[in-house]
Amino acid sequence: MSFKPLSLHVPEPGCRPGDTPDFSNFEIPRAxxxxxPPVDVDPNDIRDMAFSIVRVLNKKGEAVGDWAGxxxxxxxxxxxxxxxxxxxxxxxxxxxxxxxxxxxxxQHLGEEAVSCAVAGALEQGDMNFPTYRQAGLLIAAGYPLxxxxxxxxxxxxxxxxGRQLPICYSxxxxxxxxxxxxxxxxxxxxxxxxxxxxxxxxxxIAAGWIGDGSTAESDFHAAMVFASTxxxxxxxxxxxxxxxxxxxxxxxxxxxxxxxxxxxxxxxxAIRVDGNDFLATHAxxxxxxxxARRGHGPTLIEYVTYRAGAHSSSDDPSVYRSPEEAAAxxxxxxxxxxxxxxxxxxxxxEERHVQxxxxxxxxxxxAQKAAEAVGTLLDGRHPTPRDMFEQVFEDMPPHLVRxxxxxxx
Amino acid sequence: xxxxxxxxxxxAAHDEAxxxxxxxxxxxxxxxxxxxxxxxxxxxxxxxxxxxxxxAPINESGIVGTAIGMAAYGLRxxxxxxxxxxxxxxxxxxxxxxxxxxxxxxxxxxVPIVIRMPAGGGIFGGQTHSQSPEAIFTHVCGLKTxxxxxxxxxxxxxxxxxxxxxxxxxxxxxxxxxxxxxxxxDRPVVSWKNIDAGEVPEGVSVxxxxxxxxxxxxxxxxxxxxxxxxxxxxxxxxxxxxxxIIDLRTLVPVDLxxxxxxxxxTGRCVVVHEATxxxxxxxxxxxxxxxxxxxxxEAPIERVTGWDTPYPHAQEWDYFPGPARVGxxxxxxxxx
Numbered sequence: 001m002s003f004k005p006l007s008l009h010v011p012e013p014g015c016r017p018g019d020t021p022d023f024s025n026f027e028i029p030r031a032x033x034x035x036x037p038p039v040d041v042d043p044n045d046i047r048d049m050a051f052s053i054v055r056v057l058n059k060k061g062e063a064v065g066d067w068a069g070x071x072x073x074x075x076x077x078x079x080x081x082x083x084x085x086x087x088x089x090x091x092x093x094x095x096x097x098x099x100x101x102x103x104x105x106x107q108h109l110g111e112e113a114v115s116c117a118v119a120g121a122l123e124q125g126d127m128n129f130p131t132y133r134q135a136g137l138l139i140a141a142g143y144p145l146x147x148x149x150x151x152x153x154x155x156x157x158x159x160x161x162g163r164q165l166p167i168c169y170s171x172x173x174x175x176x177x178x179x180x181x182x183x184x185x186x187x188x189x190x191x192x193x194x195x196x197x198x199x200x201x202x203x204x205i206a207a208g209w210i211g212d213g214s215t216a217e218s219d220f221h222a223a224m225v226f227a228s229t230x231x232x233x234x235x236x237x238x239x240x241x242x243x244x245x246x247x248x249x250x251x252x253x254x255x256x257x258x259x260x261x262x263x264x265x266x267x268x269x270a271i272r273v274d275g276n277d278f279l280a281t282h283a284x285x286x287x288x289x290x291x292a293r294r295g296h297g298p299t300l301i302e303y304v305t306y307r308a309g310a311h312s313s314s315d316d317p318s319v320y321r322s323p324e325e326a327a328a329x330x331x332x333x334x335x336x337x338x339x340x341x342x343x344x345x346x347x348x349x350e351e352r353h354v355q356x357x358x359x360x361x362x363x364x365x366x367a368q369k370a371a372e373a374v375g376t377l378l379d380g381r382h383p384t385p386r387d388m389f390e391q392v393f394e395d396m397p398p399h400l401v402r403x404x405x406x407x408x409x
Numbered sequence: 410x411x412x413x414x415x416x417x418x419x420x421a422a423h424d425e426a427x428x429x430x431x432x433x434x435x436x437x438x439x440x441x442x443x444x445x446x447x448x449x450x451x452x453x454x455x456x457x458x459x460x461x462x463x464x465a466p467i468n469e470s471g472i473v474g475t476a477i478g479m480a481a482y483g484l485r486x487x488x489x490x491x492x493x494x495x496x497x498x499x500x501x502x503x504x505x506x507x508x509x510x511x512x513x514x515x516x517x518x519x520v521p522i523v524i525r526m527p528a529g530g531g532i533f534g535g536q537t538h539s540q541s542p543e544a545i546f547t548h549v550c551g552l553k554t555x556x557x558x559x560x561x562x563x564x565x566x567x568x569x570x571x572x573x574x575x576x577x578x579x580x581x582x583x584x585x586x587x588x589x590x591x592x593x594x595d596r597p598v599v600s601w602k603n604i605d606a607g608e609v610p611e612g613v614s615v616x617x618x619x620x621x622x623x624x625x626x627x628x629x630x631x632x633x634x635x636x637x638x639x640x641x642x643x644x645x646x647x648x649x650x651x652x653x654i655i656d657l658r659t660l661v662p663v664d665l666x667x668x669x670x671x672x673x674x675t676g677r678c679v680v681v682h683e684a685t686x687x688x689x690x691x692x693x694x695x696x697x698x699x700x701x702x703x704x705x706x707e708a709p710i711e712r713v714t715g716w717d718t719p720y721p722h723a724q725e726w727d728y729f730p731g732p733a734r735v736g737x738x739x740x741x742x743x744x745x
Contacts, residue, residue, distance in 0.1 A: 129478070164514075170515070170518065178514035182505045189477045189478035189506070193481055196481075197482060219474060222470050226465075
């Protein structure tokens, strides 16, 4: 028997710089097409949901199907304002980074709905284990913009004392676990937190967050094993924004149809949802939250969205993907889609939108002025070098006391 | 006062901590119903229920990562890694997460966990059941690293580790689980239960960060921990050199005043560990002694360690730094 020499399969995205974006193979079900199962459903009965996409908003902006109707107009307007604020915040902070006021920034452009909508599905006292691209959770929880900026600027009012990379916020009070910056680790910690809640007989749930690329990390799989084994009350969120820096999602996904389908091997119900559809995103997250809170265990959710901006301030996506791809993305822009919906419902108008946008930018500018009056990485007041030695341990051990003295602080 | 094996002492520490504090939960591979491959958690599931003592999937990253989450929730997880040799898949969670969460969140979140693991050789465990990886942990800022040498210290230190507000690596010298071991592998094993050294006082309490002088002496200071404390004792007796043996017990934070006081008195120092030599914890000890006691030293500091090879199987006793090798180092240090 003879065989041809083997060759290695290395997946390639459909579109590189110079190519015309083509999403014709990307199957998008009609809004309302995927129905809402009961929260105690047998995961085996909804396996198809890992290959479809839950959508509520149709092309006209109407909310259709049985995932619709969860949120009133006031809540939706608040959600829209959160997204507008996040976009304005990103714009100003990216500019601040370009001006040298901070070392690093990563924006949410195009995926604002994911964190802003999921925030509303959780209750106070639940805990998010976010990545660096879920600042919408903080904005929706009412964390002050100025405090966020103090962290970005590592100034003397930074609650983290300048120790952590910009955008790696932490606020227990706002149900926001300290962002690591290492990838995938926190998915597992979310499962542990949820196990803790169950052990304590609490009713709180956890939400783990991970990107499409980081699902390849061993910790993703470890998290799935533990969540499945102990039926942990946790919502496992995969934000599939199509790109992991320059690697398209196919590098992490291999031959499997979807990231959500990874849940099947673990017996975890898995749902794909239109991550640019605020209503669908909120509805699916709420379903998972209720399921967890009722003791039915974890849910794996894949939010299908698109990273319209660069990975971070250190990245130039024009080198590896077509600049036309974002505009061709078939699920549109989350802010535009929620705006259209509210207008269709007669709960919003172009004028009010222009005004809300200006108000969001004004809030951000006001906070920025206050934060910059304290200091930026360039100038102003900074955490002291003495702060560098604090909180390595609760009580400073003798060797650190000696080193601090040696350093002259 | 009762005599216990180190296994029973560790079990008793778990039992006491779990009885005193509902937040203490215990898990790891085979830890629940079975009570662990070394039986350190035997009976805990029956006494405290499945939610407080349970089996974990074979995934060290998962065990450590979930413990971090539980600790952030407010529990006090005490987790077992079946052998120290298996800890590496969990290392990212230990070094990048557990050790730094307090620091990076400025105390907003903390990780009071204990990561127990049997370490060291002497049981013909070969390269995957014999390693002494302490230096890998002592090099990570934000971790405390502890290693007992007696049942009494094992219980007292483990209780302190569980009460500590920060992550503690708790290395258990597995060759000492059932009885002391001085490196004379050809002699019969003596159970802790048959000797006074196995006494565990009622209410024993041993703080982290405090060394113990296990033998007072005038001629030379021996710095050791875990199994090597017993080997050093044998070497001291066999050479007749009047050694002051310091059992460090906690490697980070190390008890530098105890070390410095002794070396200033004796003027000589031998450092002993089972782990490989290059970048081992002994290198740190040499530096500390040199920095603190240079003008008191009468001779170069000697170190006796495992060789820089993987831990072999058939050649275990050629690898293990037994009393003969320690004795030679003591003589060299006396002559130097």
